[in-house]
Amino acid sequence: MLVFGLLAIFVSCKQIAKEEYVPIEPSYYHASFVGAGSCVECHQKEYKDWENSHHDQAMKLADSTTILADFNNTSFTHNKVKSSFFRKGADYFVNTQGEDGTYRDFKIVYTYGVIPLQQYIVAFPNGEFNCLLTAWDTKKKKWYHLQPDLDIKHDEWINWSGGSQRWNTMCADCHSTDLKKNYDLTTGVYSTSFSEINVACEGCHGPAGEHVSFYKDAEEKALKGEEPPQLYLGANIASKELVDKCARCHSRRTNLTPFFDYKGDFMDHYYPRMLEEPLYELDGQIKDEVYVYSSFIQSKMYAEGVSCKDCHNVHSLSLKREGNDLCLNCHTPDYNTAEHHFHPLNTEASLCINCHMDGKLYMGNDYRRDHSFRIPRPDQSVGYNTPNACNKCHTDKTAEWAAKFIKNKFGPERADHFSDHLLKGYLGDYNEFKKVFSNKSYPDIARATALSLYADSPISKEEILNLTLYLNDSSVFVRNETVRGLERIADPTFANRVVPMLEDSLRVVRISAAHYFNSIDKSLVKESEAFKKANKEYLVELDTNSDFPAGLHQLGVYEQGQGNYEKAIVYYKKAILEDNYNNRSRMNLALLNYQMGKPSESETLYLKVIEQEPEFSYPYYMLGLLYNETGEVKKALEFLSKAILKDPPNINAYSNYALLLQQQASNEASIEVINKGLKQFPLEEKLLYIKLLGEFNLQLRYDAIETTGILLQLNPNNTDYLQIMKQLQSGT
Structure with missing residues (x-):
């Protein structure tokens, strides 16, 4: 029997009647x-x-x-x-x-x-x-x-x-x-x-009722020793606190509460998105609409205490000065010379912002600049195809030309930047992610992004254990992404280390911790008052976002995790009703239908996903499993064969397809499938073991010895592999 390998990250639903208008x-x-x-x-x-x-x-x-x-x-x-x-x-x-x-x-x-x-x-x-x-x-x-x-x-x-x-x-x-x-x-x-x-x-x-009331009788109240009430955002606010307060609207984020009550921290009400695709380029530059905040907190300016009000009139929102005069308010005049920027003075090309605040058009005609204030890196464009400001203007030149120009003018070495390591990590060197999140001199949001990416990498038990140390990090970004990363790793061994996060000082972390235990094992904290409180906050977040398809989907996931399958189905169907292309919910609904003994409903849903997303591998894979379970082996082979040709690559599609071929005595074809899979997932133990089974079936002794040798390199203390090798070498 084949095993369902798709993780459920997953509402008949009557159209809600819309009978009357409700004015604002x-x-x-x-x-x-x-x-x-x-x-x-x-x-x-x-x-x-x-x-x-x-x-x-x-x-x-x-x-x-x-x-x-x-x-x-x-x-x-x-x-x-x-x-x-x-x-x-x-x-x-x-x-x-x-x-x-x-x-x-x-x-x-x-x-x-x-x-x-x-x-x-x-x-x-x-x-x-x-x-x-x-x-x-x-x-x-x-x-x-x-x-x-x-x-x-x-x-x-x-x-x-x-x-x-x-x-x-x-x-x-x-x-x-x-x-x-x-x-x-x-x-x-x-x-x-x-x-x-x-x-x-x-x-x-913030609400100014008490403030206005105080100043109606300010002199009299001052004589009584009364202090004027503080507004939520006052004139003497610290720079980083000001940025966090502006972030409420100037960030790409998810709401955690039903409305903003002008109390608490930014991350008591919102969860900002990390520097990941498709919102950001691989190096952290803007890509989709992200509203400035997560770009600005990457910058050295933010680290040095510069805030929004240093450049913008906070009431008119206009810039305080024009052109390079604004930048020269802090930077030395040496930067405003041809010797620095290598362009004629007083031209568009000589403006600081055109090199250090490259931008993009959003909403068709709204040009917005990247507030990470980074140095152009055409050398990264050469290696990783990231954009750079030089080639935005010099469109007739290559990134290689721009990189060579920078090297000739500024020397061969570039200043260390977290993006150097992020980019290497994306190419497969996962330890480069660790260099980012372990370095407290890098921006917190870059560290948190790197940690999230690292948690999604194939890391060992020891590396997971080391990752739990970041639950105590001073950065809320890092703590939160550690909890979320550990949830995706889904190893309950480390659950006790997450328990204290239920009482974190910030709501976003408490909610992530509650989500963790709902996903991993709620029995571990079922008597915990801290979990009950955090879980209430989590349920408020779910309700707050219940008018989004993604929010309805998460409600479905929650109810599914509680064993309330009928409720989960209602939410998944509502999510699909809200967005007919919401195939995450359609996939979860299909799996639930199958598990509840409704294979035909499940089949219809998977086929709809294929109709809408023909290059998506998982519906083909799931249909392959479904057809095999219902005895339609020919169809199972057909859909599993398609699954391994689609994206994203799915190791379970390779393994289940190969096993089913072996059950049909097609061992040569099975080995061909596994060899294709090993190109996608090199040295994957499960695939190698299935390959070994095929070689046994074909009596390919020397091939089997070679495969067993690789398995022993991966798992040298496995007694089964040792016994197999002994039998193969003795010829018995």
């Missing part, structure tokens, strides 16, 4: 939020700087004063989908394809952003608000599509009417003040609220 309502019930108007009297300059800034313009009611686009019976067509923009009296409308594939009129209720693009928000039933993917280029003054290279179907999650453009889910937390999403998973209704529609004073400084 300001949450002035929150008495401590008093609004930007309460700040003007004492903070006129700051208010004037903020007024009309990007924070002020983050979101507005749609009317003639806020809409910048041409709604005078204009239209834009993308992939045969036509959007027509027009007015009815004072209201603005778009006629376009909706979530059901039909065209109808949608009223524009809010504007979103201002420069270099403006998006438009439509109200959907059940309190959902969605951003159109057709946006207005405010510089070129024309309509354009935010995903021009994608052919998006009307029922896809990434369509404008799907979850990826849902304001409540994707955008609201950072574009309004005192935002509460208020999503009810049972009814599918959003009752989202805010105190102010845009990012106003209290969006950054």
Whole structure:
């Protein structure tokens, strides 16, 4: 009998009825939020700087004063989908394809952003608000599509009417003040609220009710010895704390709590993404939209105490100085010379930012710069195909040319950088990852990234034991990735070392520890009060993200781990309903169906995955196992043979295919399959043992001796291998 080798990292579900619209309502019930108007009297300059800034313009009611686009019976067509923009009296409308594939009129209720693009928000039933993917280029003054290279179907999650453009889910937390999403998973209704529609004073400084109240009678209270109450973000805040507070919105992260309460640390509310593909280049440079934070904390500037306010006016958001003058505020004039940058002075090429803050276009026309402030490394481009600033301008030259130029001008040696080791690690030298996470002089996020990658490498028991030492690291990034890495390693031997993490000072680590025990073995902590508290926080995180397909998937995984299979099925089906291309949930659902004695339902789901992702190896592999279990050997061989040709490479596909061939007396074919597998997984003991079985069946004594010798090199104390070698050498 073949063994299922796919790890389950895994909801009939009725479409939620959407019967009425639920408008967004300001949450002035929150008495401590008093609004930007309460700040003007004492903070006129700051208010004037903020007024009309990007924070002020983050979101507005749609009317003639806020809409910048041409709604005078204009239209834009993308992939045969036509959007027509027009007015009815004072209201603005778009006629376009909706979530059901039909065209109808949608009223524009809010504007979103201002420069270099403006998006438009439509109200959907059940309190959902969605951003159109057709946006207005405010510089070129024309309509354009935010995903021009994608052919998006009307029922896809990434369509404008799907979850990826849902304001409540994707955008609201950072574009309004005192935002509460208020999503009810049972009814599918959003009752989202805010105190102010845009990012106003209290969006950054926190609720100011007590602050305003104090200064109404400040002199009298001072005479009584009363101290003014502290705001969440004050003028004299330390640089690294300021960066962490800005990170709440300027980072790619996952929410841990249902709303931000202006208490605790950044990582009590959010889990930032590590420097991994597809969000980042292999060396940590920006790739996808990552919103600055995890780039900036890689930089030497951050390490030296530079923060956002040193370059930006924190109220207007504009730069404090123009051109190289901004950089020369801290750096010596020697850097602003042709002898340093080798370009004519006072040209675009001589600007510091064009060498040290290379950027990318996001959302079609929004050029954002990489805030890791790194030195260009064309030599890394040569070896690892990473981008570099030199060749972004010198497009007619090769990376080899740029690397040689740098070497000639600055010498053969490059300053040590964590990316040198990360890149070597990606190429297979896993100890290079260790050089990063063991070096406390490197940025914490780079160390945590390297540790995560190391934990996914083939490491020994001793190396896992050494890894547990980083549960005590001073960096929350490193502690958290250690817990998450140990969960993926899935060796319960080290579970007791994770127990203290249930009481870590930061919520993100406590949640990761609770997730660990739910995944590895909850019985180890079933009587622990610390686990019960941390697990409650974990369940809050799951509920917070239950309007994401990934969040529904995780709820399915949780219920599956509790043995609540029917609940798990409900969540997996909901995840697929939310995103029809969510094949993680489809794969888990298929496996659950099989385990519950429903092989035909399982088969249908796997075939759907193959239809949508024909190059994905796992559905072929799982179907091969399923057909073998149901006695359809011919089909099993067919799908296992396809599985070994697809990505990602799957060692179990090779081993199970070879074993099934041997059961059919096709031993030569079995050995051919194993030899192909050994090219993907060199010196893999399981594959070598199956090869040995085939050689035994074919009575290939000398080949079997050679294979047994390799097995003994890998596992010299294995008594079975020693006995086999003895028999082979004696010829018995």
